[in-house]
Amino acid sequence: MEDVIRIVIVEDHDLTRMGLEAALQRREGISVIGEAANGIQGLKLLTSEKPDVAIVDIGLPDMDGIEMLRRFREYSAEAEPATKILMLTMHKGEDSVMAAFAAGADAYCMKDISMDKLEEAIRSTHDGNPWIDPTIASIVLQQVRQKEVVAAPETEKTVQIKALDAEYEEIVGNAGLTDREIEILQLIVRGYSNAEIAETLFVTVGTIKTHVRHILNKLCVDDRTHAAVLALRAGLIE
Template sequence: MSRIRVALVEDHDLTRVGLKTAFLRESEIEYIGEATNGTDGLKLLQTQRPDVGIVDIGLPGIDGIELTRRFKSLAVDKTATKILILTLQDQEEAVMAAFGAGADSYCMKDIKFDLLLEAIRATHQGNAWIDPAIAQIVLSQAKASTTPPSNDPPNYGLTERELEVLQLIVNGYSNADIAQELYITVGTVKTHVRNILNKLCADDRTQAAVRALRSGLVC
């Protein structure tokens, strides 16, 4: 199995060294380089073309959002290198600016390393990975930008119970919360969630929620 080529753009020494050390221990990761500021980071991404570039927002020189925007605008193949933002910033303005600049995924720095690896895998595969800590920001923006459809929305074959579960997902409920709210087991909730993802052709709960909001399935 080919390894995921990863480059890191991070100005904080302890964070950068810690991540580098952790990545070098992972057989599925090929650590191909690092940079400590936005200007050098842009050059690194352009020359090395990693599968996933992990970029901090608060960089010296050009910040991570501007780096992402410039890299995506100059890239011939805009899907070859995925950008995963790894930052302490969870403000709505930063989150939406990052995605607006072309970021593929967004993680908080307090994420567990195993989850970061999961995010890297998902991003490499072309799926957006959104940290649960900021998922509600993305959902609220989707709600704000959704125009109610003039006709009845497509049902996608969802059952009444699946629609109830989907509405609770949009409202930010966890599987345990949904189980308690609907008086069903967590295992049953997981089955409903899996069916919802399949029927909506969604890769994760956040994508399913955004798709449901935009189609008018839920509000």
């Protein structure tokens, strides 16, 4: 029998919070065990209930979700297994995105995400695979580039970035992806779920799952997010 994913929601807008709870409770294998309307309540809830995944809004009234997350990570540094944190927000600026990950976020989703994609993000996050909303993937990609480029004059940095991009392009080029697999990878980058890809391409979900597994194996990555970032980095997907 599949383990139930225990969820806590920290969101100050009552209708949003109640809507999320009602929608998630109808999903098989997911149980909402608590909710909070501000950071103080959320911090107490996370430390007392120790959920598997916490869905946290950034724009909380007393302390923002990033500060709440930072305090929770400091408090529960030794706790095992650690609660996974999924940020669900309207904030997509670079400062918010990178601050959330620096504070210990495991996933970052925009509030206009569909319930199917949110469920996918929750399950992926719970399994230990980071989930990043496609709309902010470029921000993460930019940060990856900056970390990989050593301190150097600006002209040298440009050369290094081009060299790294060429290296990733070679990796993807040598992966031997079929036209169909590239088409599916394009849809993954755009944030489509397996069900949505299947509907778009008029095939079964099982067929798409098989294609996705082949894509991950060929690119030597563990999850869809890493495959998408690699494709973006190699210039395969515009």
